[in-house]
Amino acid sequence: MAESPLVLVQRPPTFDFMDELLSRNFPVLTTHHTSSAPLLVFLSRHASSVRAVVSIGRFKIDADFLSHLPSLRLIVCTSVGTDHVDLPECKRRGIAVTNAGEAYSEDVADYAVGLLISFLRRIPAADRYVKSGQWAKCGEFKLGIKLSGKRVGILGLGSIGSLIAKRLEPFGCIISYNSTCQKQSIPYLYYPDVVSLAANNDVIILCCALNDQTRHIVNREVMESLGRNGIIINVGRGGLIDEKEMVKCLVDGVIGGAGLDAFEKEPGVPVELFGLDNVVLSPHSAVATPGSLDNVVQLALANLKAFFSNQPLISPVRLN
Template identity: 65%
Template sequence: MSLLITSSYVNLLQARNPKPSSFTYQIPSRFASVSSFNRNSKTKAVSSSLMTVKRSLIDTDGEVLVSKMEPAVVLVHRPPALDFIDEPLSRHRINALYTHTSPDSLQDFLTTHAASVRAVVSLGKLPITAEFMSNLPSLGIVVCASVGFDHVDLDECRRRRIVVTNAGDAYGEDVADLAVGLLLSVLRRIPPVDRYVRSGRWTRLWDYPVGLKLDRKKVGIVGLGNIGSLVAKRLEPFGCIISYNSRSPKPGVPYVYYPDILSLAADNDLLILCCSLTDETRHIVNRRVMETLGTNGVIINVGRGGLIDEKEMVKCLVKGVIWGVGLDVFDNEPEVPQELFNLENVVLSPHSAGMTAESLTNVSEVTVANLKAFFSDQPLMFTVQLD
């Protein structure tokens, strides 16, 4: 049986049973507070510690009533490997269809199920375009199991009044962890010395690569939202001197604010990119910024690939204009500039900063909670502001 039943049928059931049973859905406490959430991002969280989702679909004998109408369905649009969402959807008896399992073309698949699809769960950055959504006349919500939503046509969602949600801060701690991991890996040359030992070249000559220390380094964070703040918190015990650049100064923040990235680079050893990609931030790290950062400068990117001018970055790395980079994101994923593969001052990660067993459980909980809330006309978590 599907939880996703049209509102007209709910009204019919309520007429038959004026005092229906109900159940509550407890929002996990880690998602209940907005204290650690980036209030200046395009998303917002529900501040209530409890979301009550009423199910007025039970008759007087306590039996679930199944609609005789075609049930509403959730369309899961994901790459085959990202299957972590499947079990929670099945366990919560959500009627889900999967685009990647159909032998039909995507167009034929959407046409076949057009009338019944009311929600799309999006994973893996597969585009949710205006053309994609035009095949789904009953679509009411796009639930992104990611923090980013740049793969969704927000203008079309605004025009059609389609709600969009994202994963909020479900990945934040994990992304911050990897940012620091990449930073240490680049500074201390961890991948090269690992390869050095594995190659059998370790001799008494001690001719392995030598890195730089993190202790008391000056770190500039670009984008002091939820993830940027978590990165700063992790770097404080290293004695790092932290400053930042954002759209505007953050009230109550103990770090020095710089109004532009060039001045931030001029006064720091390391740059960590945590901001979103917009027209204003595309290629915000250009050759001039890298030259200003200097020969001992390190850039870590856990934001979006387009924040860095990759062609100029490659040139700067080859010529020693900067010390190195740690990249979890790239401008044209999954394509990566081939020149990076042979450079010892580069550490690469396949856009996996948020991918841990724990974070995937968190995201699954948020996804299911938002689907239940949407179909029960309850408040949503982490809705994207379309206005």
């Protein structure tokens, strides 16, 4: 590399998994400010020379933040989703953006299946039942719901959705999907809209990107179509569901239940969900395991090195 560009790492305090490797390769500034005010003070001292940002977590990278970084040329996201980055502004400024590509896809797909079985077979409730000593006191535990034969509609048949489908096939699930467009080489039934996907399935699994077209794509109408035995599994973003309506639908039995790994205002979760029997909740855990983080760290470094050696990026995000 001709130069050693300054890299700003923007991350939550505990997410230090890239620090060492990055520091061995680039001069690095690390911030873990959770609000933008102290961050901007910090930036005012160093910002003019920052050439790349490594974005870990979902701190907002908006036009204002970007305006403090006049030399910025590259944003490397360790997430797949880039809804926290102002992509149009990046495009305008000519800032390249990369994401985690498919590094997490297996983990998310594994988790989607895990959440689905956990919900159907009531595994978290079972664990509580035994650990609280209720089994010996209260007797038999209520049986769960059979997975084999369930019709599963996948919303977003990208890399994660395809891996979920592949995993669910040997369970005897019948797979269909909705996606931005029908995929010619895919044998699964395609539904051109989400209402008919919901109406014709027992389970819908959300794993599409969050953007203006998909925000609240699962609204009241979709949930009514899914029906009172229908199940939502969300391993995408919280904003894919109209959360307020979903809470009502879960409380009133408009839908049967949900396994939710994402929420609209994380780490905030609607408290009405806490006491419900028909939900399994999880704190945005689908996305990663330490095994995948290794891959992501390598991918982020490879993107940085490629960019500053004028090589093609490994996992570029298209800026429309």
